Amino acid sequence: MKSALIAAAILAAASPAFAQSHDHHAAPAAKPAAAEGVGVVRSVDVKAGKAVIAHEPMPAINWPAMTMSFKVSDKAGLAAVKPGQKVRFTLSGQTVTAIRPY
Numbered sequence: 001m002k003s004a005l006i007a008a009a010i011l012a013a014a015s016p017a018f019a020q021s022h023d024h025h026a027a028p029a030a031k032p033a034a035a036e037g038v039g040v041v042r043s044v045d046v047k048a049g050k051a052v053i054a055h056e057p058m059p060a061i062n063w064p065a066m067t068m069s070f071k072v073s074d075k076a077g078l079a080a081v082k083p084g085q086k087v088r089f090t091l092s093g094q095t096v097t098a099i100r101p102y
């Protein structure tokens with residue numbers, strides 16, 4: 001949880017307005033914003049590479065808590081988690097690029 005909060009704080013500081021005068025902190029413009037999230041897995045579809053996650057608020061990207069379906073590119077991580085399990089995940093755009101037990 002602590003590392004997720006730190007990551008969120010770092011990402012929040014890298015807002016476009018802030019980044020203009022601090023270019024060394026700015027992510028490349030074409031790269032989707034990445035964020036760390038925490039949530040509870042509701043369902044897993046390894047074959048389709050999707051998971052429904054009831055995630056906690058993600059202030060770095062202005063997302064409230066919600067239950068939603070994510071595309072998951074981390075197939076090995078997806079195969080290792082089960083419905084009902086609390087997880088941490090890394091989001092790039094709306095794709096989960098890493099998922100692991102909390």
Ligand SMILES: [Cu+2]
Nearest residue numbers: 063066067068
């Ligand atoms: Cu959401």
